[in-house]
Amino acid sequence: MVRCYNSRVIGGLPKLSLNRNGLQKSAEAQGFSYIDGDTNPSISSSLERGGRELKRRTNRTAGEQVRLISSIFEVRSKSSNSDEAIARSYDQEYGGEKPKYGYVSALLSPEGFDLITGIPKDKINQLRVLDVGAGSNEFLRFCRDELAIPANQLSGSDVSGESTKIIENDGFSAHQGRIETLDLPERSFDLVYLSYFIDYDTDQAATFGAAIDRVPSGGKIVLEGWFPVRPFGLLEKDRRDYSFITKGKTAEEDIQLVRDAFQNIGKEKGRTVSLEKVVKTHRFVHSQYGFCKLDSYFLTFSVND
Ligand SMILES: C[S@@+](CC[C@H](N)C(=O)[O-])C[C@H]1O[C@@H](n2cnc3c(N)ncnc32)[C@H](O)[C@@H]1O
Numbered sequence: 001m002v003r004c005y006n007s008r009v010i011g012g013l014p015k016l017s018l019n020r021n022g023l024q025k026s027a028e029a030q031g032f033s034y035i036d037g038d039t040n041p042s043i044s045s046s047l048e049r050g051g052r053e054l055k056r057r058t059n060r061t062a063g064e065q066v067r068l069i070s071s072i073f074e075v076r077s078k079s080s081n082s083d084e085a086i087a088r089s090y091d092q093e094y095g096g097e098k099p100k101y102g103y104v105s106a107l108l109s110p111e112g113f114d115l116i117t118g119i120p121k122d123k124i125n126q127l128r129v130l131d132v133g134a135g136s137n138e139f140l141r142f143c144r145d146e147l148a149i150p151a152n153q154l155s156g157s158d159v160s161g162e163s164t165k166i167i168e169n170d171g172f173s174a175h176q177g178r179i180e181t182l183d184l185p186e187r188s189f190d191l192v193y194l195s196y197f198i199d200y201d202t203d204q205a206a207t208f209g210a211a212i213d214r215v216p217s218g219g220k221i222v223l224e225g226w227f228p229v230r231p232f233g234l235l236e237k238d239r240r241d242y243s244f245i246t247k248g249k250t251a252e253e254d255i256q257l258v259r260d261a262f263q264n265i266g267k268e269k270g271r272t273v274s275l276e277k278v279v280k281t282h283r284f285v286h287s288q289y290g291f292c293k294l295d296s297y298f299l300t301f302s303v304n305d
Contacts, residue, residue, distance in 0.1 A: 198246065
């Protein structure tokens with residue numbers, strides 16, 4: 001089994017992990033709530049159960065894992081820029097007969113969805129949802145199968161062509177490309193989920209702005225990620241060329257930088273974007289790095305005129 005992420009694997013960018021007290025203090029000072037989702041027994045048990053199912057579903061041999069890593073290494077070495085490398089690497093994970101990528105996170109349970117989004121139960125089946133960076137598409141299937149949101153209200157996008165094939169084959173509206181390049185009408189999604197790709201995003205400001213544009217007044221944006229953020233999807237030669245919002249050294253600093261960016265970009269558009277809450281939990285992922293338990297932070301923003 002391949003080792004999980006660590007600071008060496010992810011490009012030698014050591015960042016400190018969370019000082020929970022620090023985040024609790026920022027939450028109090030800045031007026032958002034901070035919730036440790038791992039203390040919620042129902043969410044934790046559903047994550048553990050989901051993790052075991054994921055492991056069974058995506059089980060693979062050491063040989064299959066090595067072949068996956070080699071194919072990713074090969075496409076990265078042939079890519080001319082980081083955007084191409086990211087899309088083509090993920091094509092290797094999502095393509096083929098057997099799924100090679102899968103995840104389970106706190107958002108994929110009704111209790112977690114309620115805790116993270118705060119959307120009233122009687123409004124859920126009217127939601128129009130966009131999952132950006134949908135990957136293996138677990139979230140939209142959960143919205144349809146467990147939250148009973150009609151499939152025609154569910155859309156997904158990803159820079160990977162193989163991911164968009166999965167979204168389409170699952171029966172949802174599928175879009176390939178970065179969100180700011182897609183022809184999606186403004187204010188047409190009540191919930192935009194930016195799902196665990198902030199570390200791969202070569203233009204975080206463009207993503208945040210386009211997400212704000214897609215949400216009507218009263219809508220929500222949920223950003224899930226691993227904090228502090230590390231730009232580990234980039235090719236070595238591109239590392240100096242991209243400017244990341246998330247330049248912080250700790251989870252707390254990066255969360256504040258993301259919050260400030262959403263607020264400022266919203267303000268330029270005449271909108272009020274507020275960070276309502278941060279929920280810290282964990283997630284299970286089976287990917288090129290093997291089967292891993294990772295930190296997971298959900299930042300829930302509300303957008304208003
Ligand atoms: C770590 S995977 C996350 C997949 C899934 N959403 C999850 O939560 O596990 C990152 C995904 O984001 C996609 N991605 C990376 N940068 C993107 C961008 N700027 N816009 C849309 N998708 C992007 C990748 O192709 C990949 O499918």
